[in-house]
Structures are given as structure tokens and as C-alpha cells.
Amino acid sequence: MSTLKQLASKFFGHDPVFARRTAGGIQPLPFKEHSLRSRIMSTPIPPQLTIPIGTEGSGEITRLVDIGEQVLKYQKLAIMSLSAKGRSGVPVHAPTSGVITSIENSIVADHSQQQQLCINLTVDGHDEALQLEPHTDYSKLSSTDLVSLIRDAGVIGMGGAGFPTADKLSGYGKPAIEFLIINAAECEPYITADEALLRERADSVVLGAEILQRACAAQRCIIAIEDTKPDAIAAIKQSLQNEANYEQRCELVLVPSKYPAGSERQLIQCVTGIEIATGQHPTEQGIVMHNVGTAYAAYEAIVEGKPCISRFTTLCGQALKTPKNFEVLIGTAAHFLFELCGIDAGRKQRSIVGGSLMGVELDSDKAATCKTTNCLIAASANELQAPAAEQACIRCGFCADACPSKLLPQQLFAFSKTLDTTQLLEHGLLDCIECGACDYVCPSQLPLVSTYKESKKFIETRRQSLEYSDYWQQRFQFRQYRVKKEKDQALSRKLDAPVQSMQAAEQPPKAQNDEAGFISKEQASKDIAAAVARVKFRRNEKNK
Amino acid sequence: MSGLKAGAPFQHSGRSIAQLMQTLLYALLPGIFASLWFFGFGILINIAIAISFAVFAEAAMLRLRNRDISSHLSDRSVLVTALLFAIAIPPGSPWWLVALGIVFAIVIAKHLYGGLGQNPFNPAMCGYAMLLLAFPLEMTGWHIPNGVINGPLTVDNLGIPTLAAERESLSPLSWIRFKQALLLAFPFAASGATDITEFVDGLAMATPLIEFKMAGKSAILAARESGASLFATGSETAWEIINIGYLLGGLFLLYKKIISWHIPLAIIATVFSLAALFYAPGSVAIYGTPYLHLFGSATMIGAFFIATDPVSAATTSTGKLVYGVIIGVSIYSIRVWGSYLDSIAFAVLFGNFCAPILDQYCRPRIFGHRLRRNSVRSRPNEAPAKP
Numbered sequence: 001m002s003t004l005k006q007l008a009s010k011f012f013g014h015d016p017v018f019a020r021r022t023a024g025g026i027q028p029l030p031f032k033e034h035s036l037r038s039r040i041m042s043t044p045i046p047p048q049l050t051i052p053i054g055t056e057g058s059g060e061i062t063r064l065v066d067i068g069e070q071v072l073k074y075q076k077l078a079i080m081s082l083s084a085k086g087r088s089g090v091p092v093h094a095p096t097s098g099v100i101t102s103i104e105n106s107i108v109a110d111h112s113q114q115q116q117l118c119i120n121l122t123v124d125g126h127d128e129a130l131q132l133e134p135h136t137d138y139s140k141l142s143s144t145d146l147v148s149l150i151r152d153a154g155v156i157g158m159g160g161a162g163f164p165t166a167d168k169l170s171g172y173g174k175p176a177i178e179f180l181i182i183n184a185a186e187c188e189p190y191i192t193a194d195e196a197l198l199r200e201r202a203d204s205v206v207l208g209a210e211i212l213q214r215a216c217a218a219q220r221c222i223i224a225i226e227d228t229k230p231d232a233i234a235a236i237k238q239s240l241q242n243e244a245n246y247e248q249r250c251e252l253v254l255v256p257s258k259y260p261a262g263s264e265r266q267l268i269q270c271v272t273g274i275e276i277a278t279g280q281h282p283t284e285q286g287i288v289m290h291n292v293g294t295a296y297a298a299y300e301a302i303v304e305g306k307p308c309i310s311r312f313t314t315l316c317g318q319a320l321k322t323p324k325n326f327e328v329l330i331g332t333a334a335h336f337l338f339e340l341c342g343i344d345a346g347r348k349q350r351s352i353v354g355g356s357l358m359g360v361e362l363d364s365d366k367a368a369t370c371k372t373t374n375c376l377i378a379a380s381a382n383e384l385q386a387p388a389a390e391q392a393c394i395r396c397g398f399c400a401d402a403c404p405s406k407l408l409p410q411q412l413f414a415f416s417k418t419l420d421t422t423q424l425l426e427h428g429l430l431d432c433i434e435c436g437a438c439d440y441v442c443p444s445q446l447p448l449v450s451t452y453k454e455s456k457k458f459i460e461t462r463r464q465s466l467e468y469s470d471y472w473q474q475r476f477q478f479r480q481y482r483v484k485k486e487k488d489q490a491l492s493r494k495l496d497a498p499v500q501s502m503q504a505a506e507q508p509p510k511a512q513n514d515e516a517g518f519i520s521k522e523q524a525s526k527d528i529a530a531a532v533a534r535v536k537f538r539r540n541e542k543n544k
Numbered sequence: 545m546s547g548l549k550a551g552a553p554f555q556h557s558g559r560s561i562a563q564l565m566q567t568l569l570y571a572l573l574p575g576i577f578a579s580l581w582f583f584g585f586g587i588l589i590n591i592a593i594a595i596s597f598a599v600f601a602e603a604a605m606l607r608l609r610n611r612d613i614s615s616h617l618s619d620r621s622v623l624v625t626a627l628l629f630a631i632a633i634p635p636g637s638p639w640w641l642v643a644l645g646i647v648f649a650i651v652i653a654k655h656l657y658g659g660l661g662q663n664p665f666n667p668a669m670c671g672y673a674m675l676l677l678a679f680p681l682e683m684t685g686w687h688i689p690n691g692v693i694n695g696p697l698t699v700d701n702l703g704i705p706t707l708a709a710e711r712e713s714l715s716p717l718s719w720i721r722f723k724q725a726l727l728l729a730f731p732f733a734a735s736g737a738t739d740i741t742e743f744v745d746g747l748a749m750a751t752p753l754i755e756f757k758m759a760g761k762s763a764i765l766a767a768r769e770s771g772a773s774l775f776a777t778g779s780e781t782a783w784e785i786i787n788i789g790y791l792l793g794g795l796f797l798l799y800k801k802i803i804s805w806h807i808p809l810a811i812i813a814t815v816f817s818l819a820a821l822f823y824a825p826g827s828v829a830i831y832g833t834p835y836l837h838l839f840g841s842a843t844m845i846g847a848f849f850i851a852t853d854p855v856s857a858a859t860t861s862t863g864k865l866v867y868g869v870i871i872g873v874s875i876y877s878i879r880v881w882g883s884y885l886d887s888i889a890f891a892v893l894f895g896n897f898c899a900p901i902l903d904q905y906c907r908p909r910i911f912g913h914r915l916r917r918n919s920v921r922s923r924p925n926e927a928p929a930k931p
Binding site for chain 2: 023026028029189265266269275276277278280352354356357358359360361379384388389391392393394395396397398400401404405406407408410411427428431434436439440441442443444445447449450
């Protein structure tokens with residue numbers, strides 16, 4: 001294999017990049033054409049913005065503004081930092097000028113299904129902005145400067161995970177980055193935000209890719225796009241030609257169109273042939289992947305100096321008269337966007353955030369868009385129907401054929417029914433990426449993914465409670481042992497009999513079980529030391 | 545939790561069990577038509593009896609198990625079981641034989657184990673195997689249409705010509721043949737017939753493979769090696785055409801992605817290679833040509849329709865291949881060295897026995913597991929590290 005690689009690199013100057021076959025996958029109807037009919041539009045400024053600044057309990061939120069304060073466009077509102085990483089946080093900026101009216105938990109249109117702390121901003125309509133600092137000649141900036149500028153602009157992963165881009169770029173002190181992969185394989189039905197962005201602003205995206213590549217010092221940049229998007233492909237090719245000196249370092253790879261081609265580990269395997277092991281981070285293999293939207297945000301952050309206050313969101317669904325892609329200010333309510341697209345309220349049955357396969361149903365259209373809201377679907381009654389009645393699993397194995405992680409979904413389903421944790425872990429439940437391909441093909445209409453989610457939750461809760469009970473059991477045992485020892489010491493002192501005290505000292509009671517007999521003094525002191533060390537370790541862990 | 549509901553994915557391929565079963569039924573048609581053409585109405589009568597008793601038994605069991613009858617019946621799985629069973633039973637079998645087998649299949653092999661999806665053994669083959677053990681005589685005769693009839697045929701109270709030559713001129717699809725098939729299935733209706741048993745015996749004959757096995761490799765081998773025409777009306781060629789019919793149906797299933805290629809390919813390849821390995825023309829030990837093994841009996845329907853029953857088969861790709869090989873070896877061994885004449889049912893049931901252990905040990909490598917690269921070991925049983 002390595003000789004083949006060497007031969008190939010002799011011919012091509014470096015390893016040729018081509019799309020490889022990945023396991024599983026499905027080809028659902030894309031429903032993408034409707035929202036691609038019109039160009040990307042900017043929304044008018046809504047009267048009220050609800051800007052999410054983070055989930056309470058996970059990570060630290062530093063508020064920089066108070067209720068009643070007047071803020072300007074681009075002004076920092078809060079800094080959100082992930083816990084236990086010791087990294088500086090990512091700021092959230094005001095999308096427009098106005099007054100902070102309240103700060104409270106509310107529904108956000110993202111996949112997390114959790115309420116987030118949001119800043120309510122009543123817009124004054126003047127759109128007064130802070131002065132921006134563009135860095136048109138970014139080649140002069142060092143990679144650390146680029147990373148800190150990107151962090152300062154509040155750029156996070158626009159593909160859906162929402163992981164701070166700066167953290168991803170600065171790496172983990174692991175091997176140097178070989179591949180920067182720009183993920184343009186937007187494989188989920190309905191979503192066209194990335195495709196629309198590439199069709200209209202490919203130049204900026206390519207510049208953004210170059211900035212990202214400089215920031216993480218990657219040797220090669222690969223833009224991976226599905227082969228069913230000819231307009232976007234042509235646009236990228238054109239932009240790469242325009243950037244003649246960058247063209248040599250950036251390659252375009254067409255990946256076969258299937259769902260989930262855009263999943264991180266699957267796409268990495270497809271374009272590089274490297275299989276990221278379970279529990280391993282791609283950076284450990286010298287690979288980092290960013291979404292097209294993130295590349296565009298990085299471009300804006302550096303070249304225009306503009307913080308991340310908007311994103312591209314697809315508005316689609318049969319209940320909308322004019323589905324399209326919007327450049328949406330962060331914090332805009334879903335119903336405001338639906339109305340801009342001419343919603344037929346009578347036709348709308350439900351709203352979904354995200355695509356049709358991994359999306360989440362919105363309980364209320366008041367939900368605010370955040371930096372990861374890539375798609376909002378106003379579904380009519382006859383599209384995206386609820387699954388038909390569940391039937392028995394006939395073990396047809398379609399699910400296993402569709403699974404991109406090469407799992408056996410039907411077995412996992414059976415084990416989930418009985419909550420057989422050992423077998424679930426053995427069969428790789430935690431490797432399930434919840435893409436929904438198994439659900440899609442299941443002829444018995446089984447709710448596979450939601451069952452796996454439940455099982456994962458169950459396993460996590462159990463693990464936590466086990467850890468908790470373990471901790472307290474040790475505390476208890478240690479206390480019992482200590483009490484016993486004190487009693488024995490008191491007894492021996494009282495009797496003041498050397499023989500007896502020697503016996504007692506030599507045979508202190510066993511901490512775990514009094515009836516099990518006696519153990520030696522050395523053993524006892526060892527046990528104490530071990531128990532103390534365990535407790536200390538746990539306490540440290542907890543404090544971290 | 546907040547106001548957001550779970551429930552993704554919202555899109556579905558539209559496939560359903562009913563649709564899969566429907567396609568399976570369509571795929572059986574070419575073979576059934578071929579069988580009808582060569583062997584007459586016996587197969588249709590079998591099918592009619594099997595379906596009526598199967599639907600009745602299924603409805604009764606669903607009622608007993610407090611399940612919704614109409615929704616479970618509409619998944620058509622019972623029709624597939626009935627059809628596969630009816631095809632396996634020799635045409636011209638009495639009605640009670642068919643009824644007993646299919647009721648056993650539905651009630652005991654399917655519902656007592658928990659219904660659709662839960663039965664460890666293929667119900668149709670369970671029914672067949674039960675009949676074969678209980679009624680060996682009735683189960684081994686195949687109603688031969690136009691071949692040479694051995695045995696006395698003197699009485700003719702059914703309107704059948706006494707002369708062999710005249711009988712041969714009658715198509716298996718003629719009215720007389722139909723009446724005759726009906727009488728075979730419902731012998732009580734022929735109360736006026738004076739010598740029905742003799743008549744039935746005379747018409748019963750084995751599949752070419754069985755005949756070959758019993759006859760001691762004489763006539764058929766000679767005929768085959770002298771290049772007998774494929775479209776002659778002898779029973780051997782009838783079996784060829786019927787098997788080709790099922791082969792076409794199986795290819796249709798593969799094209800429709802209802803079944804995967806693993807099991808049929810493994811079975812056919814195994815039977816073919818074993819037959820090729822042991823076949824030695826001209827020598828004393830003649831086991832039959834590979835061709836005879838593949839097309840002279842029920843191999844094709846077994847490989848494409850019976851062994852691929854997903855409920856009782858292995859499900860992983862590797863598991864399916866091993867499963868197919870096990871069945872292939874069993875088919876050949878039972879045929880050649882065993883005491884039973886045809887072997888699909890026992891071979892498939894044996895495969896069913898092996899399926900759970902195959903599924904346990906032939907699991908595919910999970911994406912990202914058991915990799916050793918850059919000294920970073922995979923940790924399959926741990927939660928992935930939070931970034």
C-alpha cells in the first residue's frame with residue numbers, strides 16, 4: 001500500500017485525493033430544488049431578537065451587558081466558554097442596535113432540545129454599529145492572530161455541532177494538521193444553505209478556506225462536495241481559478257451523493273481513506289474538518305472584521321409559498337422567517353428545525369434561530385408524515401445495510417427493548433451517530449433512532465448513578481473502618497495490656513466486612529491509604 | 545425537558561412488510577406458472593387449500609393472542625408462508641395433507657413462538673418436515689404429467705384414455721386433467737371411482753433427482769449425456785423449466801433488493817462445487833451432475849425463496865454467507881448420502897439452528913473499532929471523549 005502511495009505521489013506530486021466508498025448510506029428524496037429557486041436574501045431587521053448565549057449548567061456564561069442597557073451592533077453581549085477545557089470563551093455579539101429588555105431561558109431552534117439562556121433585545125431600528133477592523137491582507141497575520149481573531153468574532157461550527165472554531169483550529173497539541181477538509185457535502189434532505197452559499201459566494205468561501213488553512217497550518221485543503229450539485233461545483237472551480245496561487249494547495253473532491261456523506265468521520269474516510277477510531281479525535285490523525293458556513297464566517301471575521309451575527313438558513317416546506325435561503329440575524333424568531341416566506345398557517349402541520357432525517361420538531365414557532373440553525377421546515381400535513389403503525393421486526397437486515405457505522409440496528413433495537421446494557425455496548429450503541437438511515441429503510445416502521453437515544457440516556461444515567469453510589473459506598477466503608485479502629489484503640493488503651501493491644505493492632509477489623517475476619521496492620525494501613533487516594537482523586541475529578 | 549419533541553427521522557422510504565411480501569409473491573409467479581404448465585392444476589389446488597387454511601389459522605391465532613386481525617393479516621406474510629408450503633408439497637396430494645401441514649406451520653411453528661419475526665424456524669419448512677416424517681409415502685410421489693406411466697392402468701371411470709399414447713396427447717391443462725387433480729386432492733369426491741388407488745399410484749413419480757437416486761443412475765444420466773432437448777416434455781425438463789422460473793423470480797428479488805445476494809450465491813456455489821467435486825462420469829460412484837443438482841430438484845426455490853426468509857436466517861453479511869454454505873453442504877449431503885429423498889427442508893431447518901450463533905460470531909467490524917493507528921487504541925466500550 002505504501003509503495004502504491006509512493007508511486008502515486010511521484011505521478012501527482014502528492015497523494016491523489018479521490019472519493020472512496022464508505023459503508024452504508026441511503027439515497028432519500030432530496031426536496032432541495034424549491035429553496036434553491038431564488039437567491040439568498042437578507043431578512044429585514046425583526047422588532048425583537050432573542051439571542052442565545054448558552055445553556056445553563058454546561059459551561060460558563062459571562063454576561064457583559066445588563067438589562068436596560070443600550071447596545072450597538074457588533075457589541076459583545078456575553079462570553080460562553082465550555083467547561084473543563086481551560087480555554088477562553090467565544091463571545092456572542094449584538095446583531096443590531098437596541099435595548100436589552102430581559103435575560104431568561106427560552107426555546108432555541110437547534111438540535112439540543114434544551115432551553116438556553118437568551119438575551120432579549122428590543123431593536124431600535126437605527127442599526128447603529130461599532131467600527132469594524134478589516135484585515136484584508138490576512139497573509140501578514142500569524143496563525144495565532146488568526147485564531148484569536150476568529151475566536152473574538154464568535155465563530156462556531158456552522159454545520160450543526162456548534163463547537164468553537166478557534167478551539168478546533170488551535171488543535172490539541174497533537175500532530176501537525178495534514179488535511180483541512182471543508183465539508184460541503186450537505187447530504188440531508190431539505191437543507192440547501194451551504195449549497196446556496198457556494199453558488200453565490202464561492203469566492204468568499206474559498207478565501208475563508210485559505211484563512212482556516214493558514215490558521216491551523218494545514219498542509220493541504222480539500223473541499224468535499226456531493227457530485228449532485230453542479231452549480232456549486234462550477235462556482236468553486238471558478239473561484240479556485242481566480243485564486244491562482246491558492247489553487248495548488250486546495251483540491252476539490254466530488255463525493256458520491258448519499259446520506260450521510262457529510263457526517264464527519266464518514267467524510268474523512270471518504271476523502272482521505274483514514275478511519276477515525278472510536279473515541280479518537282480527527283486532530284489526532286492530523287485532520288480537521290470545517291463546514292462551508294464556518295469558512296464563510298471565518299472570511300467575514302478576518303477580511304471584513306465582522307463578528308458572526310448572522311447565518312444562512314434554509315426556509316422550506318410545503319406550507320411556505322416561497323421557500324428560500326435567508327441570511328438570518330441570530331436571534332430571529334422562526335415565525336418571523338416563516339411569515340417572510342408567505343406561510344399558509346392553515347396548511348402548516350408542524351415546524352421542524354434541521355433536515356427531515358435528523359431534525360427536531362419545534363414546539364413553538366417563537367423559537368429563536370441560533371448559530372447552528374441550518375434549516376427550518378414548515379411541513380404540511382401530507383409531507384413528512386408520522387410513521388405508520390409499528391410492526392414486528394422481520395430481521396430483513398436493510399438497517400444493517402444502511403448503517404454508516406456498520407452497526408446491527410435490529411440487534412441494538414432488540415437489546416434496547418430489554419435494556420441489556422452489556423450487549424448494547426458490545427454491539428456499539430455508542431458508535432451510533434443517530435443519522436436515521438436505519439429508520440428510513442425499516443419496512444416495519446420501527447422507531448429505531450429514538451429508541452437508541454433513550455438507551456443512551458439510560459446508560460448514561462446508570463453510569464452516573466453507579467459512580468455516585470460507588471463514591472458514597474467508599475466514604476461509608478472508610479468511616480466504618482475508622483470508627484472501628486478508634487474503638488479498638490480506645491479499648492486497648494483502656495486495658496493497657498501490651499499483649500492485647502498487640503493483637504488488636506495486628507488484626508484490625510477489615511473495613512469492608514466485619515464478619516470476614518481480621519487483616520494485618522500493614523494491610524489495613526495500605527487500605528486506608530488507597531481509600532484516601534481514591535477519595536482525593538474523585539474529589540479532584542469532580543472539582544475539575 | 546423543554547418544549548422540543550423528539551421523533552426524527554421524519555422521512556421514510558415507504559417500504560413496508562406488506563410491500564416486501566407482495567413483491568415476493570410476484571417473484572414466485574414464473575415458477576408457479578411453469579409448474580402449472582408441466583404438472584397441471586395440482587399446484588393451484590395445493591395453493592388454494594394452503595391459503596384458505598393458513599388465513600383461517602392465522603386469524604384464529606391472532607384472535608387468541610389478542611392481536612388486531614386485519615392489520616396483521618394485511619402484512620401478507622401468511623400468504624408467502626402458504627405459497628411456499630404449497631409449492632413444496634407434491635401436486636396431487638390429498639387436501640388433508642396440505643391442510644395439516646400448513647396449520648402446523650402457522651399455529652405451531654409461527655404463532656406459538658411469538659408470531660411474525662419471532663419464529664426461529666421457517667414455518668413452511670417446519671410444516672413440510674413434519675409431513676415428511678409423518679407421511680413419507682404421500683410426500684415423495686410427484687404427479688408426473690406426460691411421462692411414461694409404470695403400472696396398471698386398466699380402469700377408466702374418470703374419462704381418462706386407457707392407452708398411454710392417447711394419455712400423452714392430453715395437455716396437463718385440460719379439463720380432464722383438472723378434474724383428475726381435483727379428485728386427487730379430494731379423494732372422497734370420487735366415490736364412484738372403482739380403482740382410484742391404482743390410478744393415483746400410476747401417476748405418482750419422483751423428481752428427476754429422486755428418480756435418479758432411486759433408479760440407480762441409469763436412464764436419466766444417459767438421456768442427459770446424450771443431450772436431451774431442454775424443451776422436451778419429460779419430467780426432467782419440466783423441472784429444469786420450473787427451476788429456471790424460480791431462478792428468474794429470485795433474480796427479480798435481487799434486482800428489487802428484497803433479498804441480498806449472499807445466501808443464494810453461497811447455496812448455489814456450494815451445491816455446485818460439491819456436485820462438481822464428487823461427480824465422476826462413467827465411474828461407479830456417480831452422484832449426479834452439478835446441473836442435475838441445481839436444476840433437477842428444488843434447489844432454486846430453496847436458495848432464493850426459502851433459505852432467504854429473513855426471520856429465521858442469519859442477518860449479517862458474513863453470517864449469511866456461512867449460513868448459505870451450511871445449507872448448501874446439508875442439501876448435498878442429505879441428497880447423496882442421506883436417507884431422505886429431497887433435502888431443502890432439513891437443510892434450511894439445520895441452517896435455522898445455526899443462525900443465532902452465526903449472528904453472534906459473524907458481526908461486522910464496527911466503523912472505528914479495533915484499529916491500531918498512530919498508537920491510539922480504540923476504546924470500543926467507552927463513551928467517546930467529549931471534545
